[in-house]
Each structure stands twice: as C-alpha cells, then as structure tokens.
Amino acid sequence: MSTAEVIAGILWLALTAYAVLAGADFGGGVWDLFASGPRANEQRGAVAEAMGPVWEANHVWLIFMITGLFTVALALYIPFTIAMVGIVLRGASFAFRAHGADAVGPTSPWGVIFGVASVVTPFFLGTAAAAVASGSIHAPGGRLASGYLDGWTTPLAIVIGLFALSICAYLAATYLMVENEDRPDLLADFRRRAIAAALVSGALALLAVAISFFDGSRLLESLTGRGLPLFVLALLNGPLALWAVWRSRPRIARVAVVGQVVLVAWAWAIGQWPYLVPPDLTISATAAPEATLTGMLAVVTIGGLLLLPSLWLLFRVFKARNPQARA
C-alpha cells in the first residue's frame, strides 16, 4: 500500500467515525423534530442527554476531505454549501439551547432551526456521496468537465440522501434505546421509532440498488465488485439489527446499526478502489506530494496519541452521556 492509500484509509476511518458519531447526533435532531405523543418533552430531553456535542469537532475531518478534493468541492458546491449551512446552524442552535434554555425553548425559532438543520445536512451530504459513488463527476486530467447539478439531483441521489437521513435516525433511535433502558415508556417510544427507521432505511437501500441496476451507474458495479463481501455482510446484518430492535435488545441493536454504517461506508470505499472519484480520479493521482503525506502521517500519529487518551478521559468522566444536558 502506498502512503497515499494509507492516508486515504485513515481519512475514511475518520469519515466512518464521523458518520457513526455525528450521524447519531443528526438523527437525534430528527427525533427532536418529530417528538410526539404524551411524552414529547421527555423524548426531547432524552435526545439532549444522549447527544455528544464534542463530535461537532469531528467536522474537521469532513473538511480535510473537501479541501483536499478540489474537483469534488467545485462539482458539489451546492450540496456542500447547503450541508455547511446546516452544520453551522445546528452547532449554534445546540449551544444556544443548552445555555439559554429560557430564551430558546423547544418551540422557539432556534429549536425549529435545530431540527430542520439536522434533517437537511445528512440529506445533502448523502446526495453528494451519491454523486461521487455513481461516477457522475467527470474530471479527465483533473479538470472538471461535468456540471454543477450533475450527480446529486438524480433520483438515485435523492434516494441515497433520504437513506443517509434515515440511517442517522436509525442510529440515534438505537442509541436512545440504550440510554433509556431504565425507562420502559421512553424505551418503547424509541423502539417504535427505531423499527420505523429500520424499515425505511432498508427499503431505501434496496431502492437505491434497484435504481442503480436500471440506470447502469457505477454504484452497483462497486458493490458487486470489490465491495461484494462487505455488501453481503451488510445485507445480512440489516435483518439482524431489526431483529435486535424488535426483541428490545438495544445494546445488540446499537452495535448492529453502527456495524451497518461501517459496512456500507467501507463497501463503497473498497468497491470503488483505486478511485477516489470515479471514473477519472484515483487515490494516487489526487494525493498530495509524498513529503506532505509523510508529514500528514506524522501529524495524525502525534495528534492521535494526544487525542485518543483525551477522548477516553472524557468518556470516563461523563460515562458517555452528554455533559451539557446535565449542566
């Protein structure tokens, strides 16, 4: 493996971590928006407790992916800008709600903004991912040849965007089930939501595969090529996760759904290896010079050695609960 591929692998690990952690946050925002029934306020409270604001900092990895891939940044300017607006508003409204509860309650403008942003960002990031995965971004010789609406406005992209949103909601619902194991009424609420999210995301995933089959885009090629083993595992894991939710085994469900996200992300990545942006940009062609990559590895190693123990400390002190909710 070249240095470029090692770095790409590390970046993809970081993106997977982002998808799992921040994805659950976005999903939490969905359930906040759709809190309903007699326990709506308690549902919102449970969401606030389970979210981890520190993961907002994980956006830095997303940024490296975008700044490093200028053709992607150029081609997908619109969905990334919308996602960026969502991230900003989400982060700010979260902080405002946590610190100024009286002024910015759940029905206030910032509460609505929080919910809407939590829906918008995963959707548009999903459409952007679809554009890349379907091979719609053409950049022969490194110059962008496709248009600004290409790849992320297709039916496939919309389905994948909705899939991204639903899997975030699914992630969050299973997290919330685990966090509320001691409250049977809330547990039941989130179980229902998890089941709904499971069915929706499963259906959307199959729909995406079907569309890809009919429009001949790269996605199916990737998933049935190098990505096949992981794709098969994902197909098997899906029903397992749903079973765990159905039988109210929240911890198994959470592991399974996290596993689902990991499997899907890596099936995609490995499926389109050695391309970073099919059909024209390979990992080695878009990589920074060797000296920079080596430097990057050094920075990541040193940074990781500082970061991982600190994260462990944070988890230890707060037992993985959102410290802000208990303030």
Place this chain on the structure above:
Amino acid sequence: MDNVTLARATMGTSLGFHIVFAVLGVGMPLLMSAAEGLSLWRHDEAWMVLARRWSKAFGILFAVGAVSGTVLSFELGLLWPRFMAFSGGIFGLPFSAEGFAFFLEAIFLGLYLYGWNRLTPIQHWLTSIPIAISGAASSVFVVMANAWMNTPAGFRLGPDGKLAQVDPLAAALNPSTATEDPHMLVSAYVVTGFVVAAVYAAGLLRGRNDIFHRRGLAAGMVMAAVAIVLAGITGDSSARFIYEAQPAKFAAMEGIYQTQRGAPIHLGGIPSDSQHRVLYAIEIPKALSFLATFNPNAEVRGLDTFPAADRPNPVLVHLSFDGMVGLGLFIGFVAAMFWFLALRRRFVPTGRLLLLGLVAAGPASVIAMEAGWFVTEFGRQPWIVYGVMRTSEAATSAPALGPTFAIFIAIYAGLAITTGRLLLMLAARTRGAAL
C-alpha cells in the same frame, strides 16, 4: 458582482466574524485558568466565582467560534478550489495540526465546563491548562498557513508550472511565520484583555462596584497591558520584515508612491492614486526609513515601481494600518493610565473618565485587530499567494455565490444577535443569583 468579488466578500465576512470569537477562544482560557489557580492557591472564593462566570460565557463563545471556524474550512475548499488544489499539498499540515488542537480544546473544555462536580478541585483546574495551550496552538498553526500565503516557501515549480518538489516543514516555517505568528497570538490576548476589562468597566460605570467587578477589571487589564506592549514590539518587527519581504504591501501601508530615500511617515491622510501622494497627512520626514532600517536615509520602494496590476489598494491598506496603530496607541494609553493610577493608589482605579476610556478600549481593540487583518489581506492583493497566484485566478467558477453570500450575512447577523442576547441574559442572571 463577479465570482471573485463575491468569493472575497464571503470569505472576508466569515473571517472577520470568526476572528472575534477565535481570539476570545485563545485568551479567555488563560484568564479562567489563572483565576481558578489563584483561587486554589490563595483559598480565595471570589476568584473561583469569576472563573465559573467566565466559563459559562465562554461556553457560548466557543461554540459560535467553532461553527464559524467550520464554515471557514469549508469555504477554503468551496470558494477557492484552484487555490487549494495548488496550495493544499504544501500548507495542509498546519491546518491538520490546527484541527487536532481544536479537537483537544473542545474535549478539555467539555471536561472543564461540566466537570465541576465530577473532578477534584485540582483535577478540574488541571483541565484548564490544555484548553489554554490548545487555543494558543490553534492560533499558531493557522497563522502559519496565512504566513505562507505572504512568503510562500517550501516548494519548487517545474518548467511546466506544476509542483515539482514540496517541503512541508519549510512551508510551515516560512519567513513570515516568525513575525506574523507572535503578533497575532499576542493580539488575541490584547483583545481578550481589553474586552473583559470593558465589560467590567461598564458595570462599574453603572455603580456595580463589587469585588467581582474590580477583580475582573484588574485581571483583564493585566493581560491587556502585558499584551499591548508585546503587540507593539511584534508589530514593529512585522513591519520591518514586510519592508524586506513584501515591498508592495509596505508601500501601500505607508502611502509611498515614489521610491525615495529618507521616506516620511504619513500619519493619517488619504492616499490619492491620481495625484500619487497622500493628501491631508501629517508627515514626519525620514521617520519611515528610520523605523524600517534604523537608517534615516534608507531607500523605500514606491508603489509606482510595481506594474499597475500588481499594486494593492493604498487607500484601504494605509487607512487600515494607521487605524490599527492609532487605536493600538489609544488602548495602550488607556492601559498605561490604568496601571499608573492603580500602582499609585494601590487600588483598582474607578474614576469616571478612566472607566469611559476602558469601555471604549474594548471595541477599539477589536477594530484594531480587524484593521490589522485588513492590512495583511488587502496588502497582499492582487495575490492570493504572493508573487505566485493571483486572487482572480483562484476563485471558484461555481454558480450561486450571490445567494451564498446573502445567506451567510443573514446567518452571522442571527448568530451575533443571539449570542449578544444570551450573554446579556447570562449577566443578568448572575447578578440575581449567588453564582
């Protein structure tokens, strides 16, 4: 408006907004750590109360700084893809390092803000130290990237104009880093010190003369006074470096059109491109040559010697530079007055005129800092990488930049208003409660 102008406007607004929160993110952790440390060392409850109050306000400020910083990172790629395509591989390391520093700061801030009841007093205070260090480190790393834009180093272009060789360490430790980094870091403490002091001075003016206001004012002024002196020193070395390394920027800063020996300083005034001189300025003969080189007859290269397309806008740059220095001298004077009176009376001075000056010094320090950034950014134009890539070649050709700009103005306005309201609410609540 064309794409380049829109990209510049959007990026500039984002930077101008973010920097206010970023400098507080560098300076406030040091204040909080010092206050808490003093409290533990002296067994003094009042310092602890101040530390707690500051940390509550800081939680909000940090979050807004964080999201505005996220926007900037996105905008680097989205608005300037050609710039990032060329430069990313060269100066990407400081950005990555900054990412880690920020993440660490966020983690320890989480421990600090919410761990009061879960950590021992000493443990809790210890978590404040990485926050202060990471904040300063973030500033150092990020400014390395900006410094590289001023004096690009650590790469070679092949005969085809493409990157042939890269030395990322040389890029990070480029010639400007040694002057730009200390000056920006110190400026963060200048702004933090004067802004904190201004808040308490305003309270004192309203008759809230309690131990918290006096100590808060004093703490801010310790940081402010030390930092403003260092800002002057680092600013001086920066200017002297720019004289050598970026002569076009230097000429624009000072409004020097014709190359001359024994160049004067133009205090104020408006450079006139049509008349090739600075109108209405107070001239101090030979002072510029002397300040730049310690030789009153040294030659200073004029703007006219650069091709018209390579000249920065002297009106913007000169007014910004003089604005920064003028306001810097003003707040330095206020700090000097404060400490002169404080040391003479051995008590925190609370005279009305001084307090008014302190209240004014808060926003003045912010404007001075923004003016400083105007100098370095507008002074580098028309280059985005000095001497290598023009700003006009670097912007995106994507559509919808107009709506993007409009949306961001709206977002920043909303963020600023809500942040202001929340901080005022927080202040009102602390006045009502014990903590």
